[in-house]
Amino acid sequence: MKKIDRKVLLVDIDWVDGFEIRVKVDHGSVVISANKEGLLSLAKQLTALAEAVPGQHIHYDEYNSLEEGSTEMIIARVE
Secondary structure, eight states, X not given: OEEOSSSOXXXXXXXXXXXXXXXXXXXXXXXXXXXXHHXXXXXXXXXXXXXXXXXXXXXXXXXXXXXXXXXXXXEEOOO
């Protein structure tokens, strides 16, 4: 994590080369499917988010990380 000041930390977003991640809603359930590299990337990012301050979050969409046609996903750190 990068320290900006005493109150704000940014979550490091690391990707494993070759990652593929898809998110969809199917009959009311969120389905996240990914290859090995995608799962490892998410694991790294969720670990970093767990160490972040409450209120930090990560946006995932087809324009920055998800496969085309995926549903946008936001994961947030709460208390």
